[in-house]
Every structure is written in structure tokens, then in C-alpha cells.
Amino acid sequence: MPPLSLYVHFPWCVKKCPYCDFNSHAVVNAIPEDAYVAALIADLETAVPLVGERPINTVFFGGGTPSLLSPGAVGRLLDAFRARITFADDAEITLEANPGTVETAGGEQAFAAWRAAGVNRLSLGVQSFAPTQLAALGRIHSGDEARRAIDNAARHFDNFNLDLMYALPGQDLAGALHDVDTALAFAPPHLSCYQLTLEPHTAFAAAPPPQLPDDDIAAAMQEGIEARLAAAGYTHYETSAFAQPGRQCRHNLNYWQFGDYLGIGAGAHGKLTVNEDGQPQIVRQVRWRQPARYLAEAAQRTPLAEEFTVPANELPFEFMMNALRLNQGFADSLFSERCGLPLALIEERLAAAEAAGLIVRGDGRIAPSARGQRFLNRLLEGFLDAE
Structure with a gap:
């Protein structure tokens, strides 16, 4: 069996950011914390028969804004999970946090409380330090609040991530690099750097959309960020992820290596x-x-809205969509181990991608080339609808 992770979705935010297409909802009045904790526990209980004694290697509280959960609620959840399912002794347990909610939650005391509750990795959604860009993104924190949150995170967690975005409305190359340099001053073990894209069904996608930097400027930002981080000793191990040695996000690596994950919470997906x-x-x-439907259904032990078996002809694309995000690629044997199919079934497609200069093969590995990393969507299209 593949390694197993647990994803816990928290669907509420103080406000909905205009670029966000995740399942998140602005808080109205108050969060039903006790009811949601009970729903998550009931949800997990329904899934235990599917995973049996398989250990949970990583846990990720995502959202939404999971830092709106009280540290006490996080602790109760982790205790309840451990009582119902096996955790690996060295399980990585990540909590996403918004710098704009930390001071409301108790400032530095909140970080200490999350650590005491069992969280051992924090992911801070900084996005930018510049007031103009933060306002354009609809973020509720300031640059100073972001700096204070990072400083406090570093005091209590030896493993933490900072999320940054680039190609933002009104941003130039110097501004994007300044954000990265500001983040590097805190020596974060992990950085995630994403290009802003206009997703359907978001406020940014509605007319008129914001004016973003053109493709050439966005490409220059990407290249400049990669160069800055490489010079600082960070490994660019995945499309948008950079880590100090040994600090790769184990939870996300399990996704990209087509591992298994149990997803609980409103709108959560699982494999x-x-x-x-x-x-x-x-x-x-x-x-x-x-959220209201999820609370009602979880209480009745019917949290699933949909469940289906992935057809064999769709597995090559699903696998490659994850594994080819890794710059070092994957071992040849991993495809068969995870999909239950012989690699020979897609040899023609692999050969075509290699001939197009999109992948490189050798030493028992398959990896995207530099060109394949730049044109990942084109590379993945070659594995759609495999027979």
C-alpha cells in the first residue's frame, strides 16, 4: 500500500480573498467550533474501516483559515484522531495560519499553544509584504503583521513554510524580488512561491479582471525568484516549492508521489x-x-457527497499530473507500484514526450526537462485518455 496522509479541511475565513477558488466561506456571526470538531471526528470514524491499521505519516490542516480554530480545538482533534487511527511516531503535522488572525488568537501565545497541541510544522500565508499588493489581494494582514508572525513562528517551530505569490496586480520585477528577499531574511526552512492566476468563479475572474504583469515580466519574476533562492541554498524540488536541505514538505511530497490521503472536512477530497x-x-x-450540509451529514455518518473508482485509462494522467511536478521526477517502478499498471502501457507517450524534449529518462528515473517544467501543461496533455 502507498503511504497514507490525513488532510483536514477548515472551510471558514474572516473574508473571502478575491483570487481564491478553494472551498472557503466568510464567517457570519461565529464559527460553530464545537459542532465542527464533532463532525470531523465522526467523519474520521466512518473512514477508519477503509484504512485499517495503516499509519498516518502526515497531517495537514488546510482551508480556509485553520488558524481560526482555537489551539484547544486543534489539540482535541489530534487527540481524538490518535485514539481512532494509528499515527507514525514521526508524523509531520502542519497547520496553515493567516498572519491577520494570529494576533486576534493571542499573538505569540497562539504559536506556543499550537505547538503544545501537537502541531510541529506551520505554514504562514504571507503572499506579499507590500501594502499595495496586500490591498490588491484583499488580504487582512499588513506587512508588519506578517513580519511579527514569521518571527513568532520561528521562535516556536523549527519547521515552517512561507507562502508567497508573484505577478500580482501592479507588481514589478523589483517588487517581486523584494518580497523574496524579505522572506529570506527570516531563513524559513521552506518557501512556496506561486504565480497568481485568474481562476474561474472568483471575484478576480469577474469583469473587469485586475491588470496583471504580462507573460514576459511574469517569466522574469519566476527566473529571478528561482535564482535568488538557489543562491540562498534552497532546492527547487517541485513546481512552486523550495526547501532547505531535508525540509521538503512530506505531506505534499506524498501527493506528488501519488500516495494515499484521507480527506475529511467540508469539501475535502481524498484518494x-x-x-x-x-x-x-x-x-x-x-x-x-x-459547511451547513456537511455538519448535518457528518452527524448522520454520511459525510460523502461522491465516491468513485478511477478508471484504468485515466490513471496515467492522474499519476503524471502529480509526479511530473517534481523536478527530479520519479523512479520508473513508482508508476506500477502506485497504479497497478505496467509502465510499458504508456511507452509510446513517454517516447513522444522525450522526443519533444519535455522529459529526460535515465538511471531508472523519469523527470521533466527544463523545457517540460516550463511547459508542464503541454507535457501532461500527452497522457490524457491513455488506453
């Missing part, structure tokens, strides 16, 4: 490998999306 007559089958699950 589980099950054995059917001795053959591995990959099952996708989706929880009810709307």
Missing part, C-alpha cells in the same frame, strides 16, 4: 487505494461542500 480481488483500485472521495 485511497483498496484491493479488489487482489487488484489495486484507486478510489476518489469528496465530502459535502457547504
Whole structure:
């Protein structure tokens, strides 16, 4: 069986950011914290028979804004999870936090309380330090609040991530690099640097959309960020992820290596490998999306809105969509181990991608070339609808 992770979705934010297409909802009045904690525990209980004694290697509280959960609630959840499912002794447990909610939650005391509750890795959604860009993104924190949050995170966590975005409305190359340099001053073990894209069904996608830097400027930003981080000793190990040695995000690595993950919470997605007559089958699950519906369904032990087995012809694309995000690629054997299919079935497609200069093969590995990293969507299209 592949390694197993647990994803816990928290669907509320103080406000909805205009670029966000995740399942998040602005808080109205108050968060039903006790009811949501009970729903998550009930949700996990329904899934335990599917995973049995398989250990949980990583846990990720995502959202939304999970830092709106009280540290006490996080601790209760982790205790309840451990009582119902096996955790690896060295399990990585990550909590996403918004710098704009930290001081409301108790400032430095909140970081200490999350650490005491069992969280051992923090991910701070900084996005930018510049007031103009923060305002354009609809963020609720200031640059100074972001700096204070990072400083406090570093005091209590030896493993933390900073999220940054670039190609923002009104941003130039110097501004994007200044954000990265500001982040590097805190020596974060991990950095995630994403290019802003206009996603459907977001406020930014509605007319008129904001004016973003053109493709050439965005490419210069990407190249400049990669060069800055490489000079600072960070490994660019995934499309948008950079880490100090040994600090790669284990939870996300499990996604990209096509591992299994149980997703609980409103709108959470999951991927589980099950054995059917001795053959591995990959099952996708989706929880009810709307928080009120999820609370009601989880209380009745019916948290699943959808469950289906991935057809064999779709597995090559699903696998490659994850594994080819890794700049070092994957071992040849991983495809068969995770998909239950021989690699020879997609040899033609691999050969075509290699001939186009999009992948490199050798020493038992398959990896995207520099060109394949730049044109990842084109590379992945070659694995759609495999027979």
C-alpha cells in the first residue's frame, strides 16, 4: 500500500480573498467550533474501516483559515484522531495560519499553544509584504503583521513554510524580488512561491479582471525568484516549492508521489487505494461542500457527497499530473507500484514526450526537462485518455 496522509479541511475565513477558488466561506456571526470538531471526528470514524491499521505519516490542516480554530480545538482533534487511527511516531503535522488572525488568537501565545497541541510544522500565508499588493489581494494582514508572525513562528517551530505569490496586480520585477528577499531574511526552512492566476468563479475572474504583469515580466519574476533562492541554498524540488536541505514538505511530497490521503472536512477530497480481488483500485472521495450540509451529514455518518473508482485509462494522467511536478521526477517502478499498471502501457507517450524534449529518462528515473517544467501543461496533455 502507498503511504497514507490525513488532510483536514477548515472551510471558514474572516473574508473571502478575491483570487481564491478553494472551498472557503466568510464567517457570519461565529464559527460553530464545537459542532465542527464533532463532525470531523465522526467523519474520521466512518473512514477508519477503509484504512485499517495503516499509519498516518502526515497531517495537514488546510482551508480556509485553520488558524481560526482555537489551539484547544486543534489539540482535541489530534487527540481524538490518535485514539481512532494509528499515527507514525514521526508524523509531520502542519497547520496553515493567516498572519491577520494570529494576533486576534493571542499573538505569540497562539504559536506556543499550537505547538503544545501537537502541531510541529506551520505554514504562514504571507503572499506579499507590500501594502499595495496586500490591498490588491484583499488580504487582512499588513506587512508588519506578517513580519511579527514569521518571527513568532520561528521562535516556536523549527519547521515552517512561507507562502508567497508573484505577478500580482501592479507588481514589478523589483517588487517581486523584494518580497523574496524579505522572506529570506527570516531563513524559513521552506518557501512556496506561486504565480497568481485568474481562476474561474472568483471575484478576480469577474469583469473587469485586475491588470496583471504580462507573460514576459511574469517569466522574469519566476527566473529571478528561482535564482535568488538557489543562491540562498534552497532546492527547487517541485513546481512552486523550495526547501532547505531535508525540509521538503512530506505531506505534499506524498501527493506528488501519488500516495494515499484521507480527506475529511467540508469539501475535502481524498484518494485511497483498496484491493479488489487482489487488484489495486484507486478510489476518489469528496465530502459535502457547504459547511451547513456537511455538519448535518457528518452527524448522520454520511459525510460523502461522491465516491468513485478511477478508471484504468485515466490513471496515467492522474499519476503524471502529480509526479511530473517534481523536478527530479520519479523512479520508473513508482508508476506500477502506485497504479497497478505496467509502465510499458504508456511507452509510446513517454517516447513522444522525450522526443519533444519535455522529459529526460535515465538511471531508472523519469523527470521533466527544463523545457517540460516550463511547459508542464503541454507535457501532461500527452497522457490524457491513455488506453
